[in-house]
Amino acid sequence: MESKTKLRRPSQRQRPVSRRMSRVEIAGLIGAVIVSVGVGFAFLRHRSVTPSPAIGNFQRVADPAVTPGQPVPVFFLSALYCPFCGAERWALVDALGRFGTWSNLNPSQSTAGVDGIAAVPTYDFVHAHYTSHYVAFTPRDVADAQGNPLEPLQLGEQSLVNRFNPDGGIPFLLIDGAFAQLSSGYSPGLLAGKSFAQVQGEVTSHTADGQAIQHEADVITALICFADGRQPQNVCGTSTVQALVAGLH
Amino acid sequence: MIAVLSLALADRSVRLIGLSAAVVAFALFATAGQMVAWADGRLALLVTPDRLVVFVVLAALAGLNGTLQGYALRLRLGRGGQSAGVTGIILAFVGASCCTPLLWPAVLSLLGVSGVALLGINAALHRWFWIPVSLAGLALLVSTWRTARAIVTPCPLTVRAAAEAEQVAL
Numbered sequence: 001m002e003s004k005t006k007l008r009r010p011s012q013r014q015r016p017v018s019r020r021m022s023r024v025e026i027a028g029l030i031g032a033v034i035v036s037v038g039v040g041f042a043f044l045r046h047r048s049v050t051p052s053p054a055i056g057n058f059q060r061v062a063d064p065a066v067t068p069g070q071p072v073p074v075f076f077l078s079a080l081y082c083p084f085c086g087a088e089r090w091a092l093v094d095a096l097g098r099f100g101t102w103s104n105l106n107p108s109q110s111t112a113g114v115d116g117i118a119a120v121p122t123y124d125f126v127h128a129h130y131t132s133h134y135v136a137f138t139p140r141d142v143a144d145a146q147g148n149p150l151e152p153l154q155l156g157e158q159s160l161v162n163r164f165n166p167d168g169g170i171p172f173l174l175i176d177g178a179f180a181q182l183s184s185g186y187s188p189g190l191l192a193g194k195s196f197a198q199v200q201g202e203v204t205s206h207t208a209d210g211q212a213i214q215h216e217a218d219v220i221t222a223l224i225c226f227a228d229g230r231q232p233q234n235v236c237g238t239s240t241v242q243a244l245v246a247g248l249h
Numbered sequence: 250m251i252a253v254l255s256l257a258l259a260d261r262s263v264r265l266i267g268l269s270a271a272v273v274a275f276a277l278f279a280t281a282g283q284m285v286a287w288a289d290g291r292l293a294l295l296v297t298p299d300r301l302v303v304f305v306v307l308a309a310l311a312g313l314n315g316t317l318q319g320y321a322l323r324l325r326l327g328r329g330g331q332s333a334g335v336t337g338i339i340l341a342f343v344g345a346s347c348c349t350p351l352l353w354p355a356v357l358s359l360l361g362v363s364g365v366a367l368l369g370i371n372a373a374l375h376r377w378f379w380i381p382v383s384l385a386g387l388a389l390l391v392s393t394w395r396t397a398r399a400i401v402t403p404c405p406l407t408v409r410a411a412a413e414a415e416q417v418a419l
Contacts, residue, residue, distance in 0.1 A: 026332070034339070037356055083283075084283070146376055147374075161365050166364040167350065167354040168369070169371070170371070171348070182349055189293035189295060
């Protein structure tokens, strides 16, 4: 009788069956942890680096230093293989051309076929020179068409990347140390497969694809105008740029 | 292998699992490799034959693997192949990444990797694109093979199970 009672004790009857986790469960758990941690950190970093939207795809990452008479620093981080970088260069050439003079600016293209990236016609910044009273432009192509190291970053540039582009993505455009854009302002698919002359023609004849480049150029122009106290007047005084600058206040 | 696969594909739910695995894997690789990207309200399609072939092959392997894994799960077999499969998918995802990677830089930051270091890794991954992608394909093949073997291998009869069976028979 006593032994029967002992056998029926709830603690013994309800003891859970011990079970080892199967490999599927372990693999699933590891995958879930990696994805959760990645998404969580990506979200936190995104929030810490890009506090508020500015105009276009730009984010205001710090308080802009409006310094009339001083050249506005413009830092462009890219690689020759990257199609998004190739697309952004068109808008940069257009926008910076309004503030200064380009020389030795030659056609180039992002890598096609060899590394599996669609060819995007673009400009070569590695050999180009830019002079301006209003803009201090620093382009850095960190890798060539195959991904080999090309232009090393200076110490100050490294700290900019670590601070404002902690994921190391390209293209990365930073204007006045305050407005940052990661990736291109418009789709490189608009340019993929076209020739350099074709894209040039689209920009000058204001086709739909050309207008996308022009719009990005206007956004860059407006950010520079905002930072340098709207100089020069013939560039910053246009209605399009003024409207964009107004959106920054 | 073909016999196991035809056995697995005979099951409708397993077919669905395999197809879903292939479609999800392809979407994942295409997005990570920025073959498909969203920029300024437009969809960017940067398709080139070689990258497309790589992604299709990897997605097909993931689908094949998913089919067999699904069938093994259905048979309640927990032996072999799953960890290699997960490794393959992660390697493929890393290898497929392009200019602005989505997920893994955030994971690497856990290890204290800086933005400049990640930039170097991104470029190096572009340079050595074929290494992680080949390893991913290999891992998925190993996983598929091990899962197929687990399906065809008869269940081992333990001493305890044999004793229990004997007792029941008596």
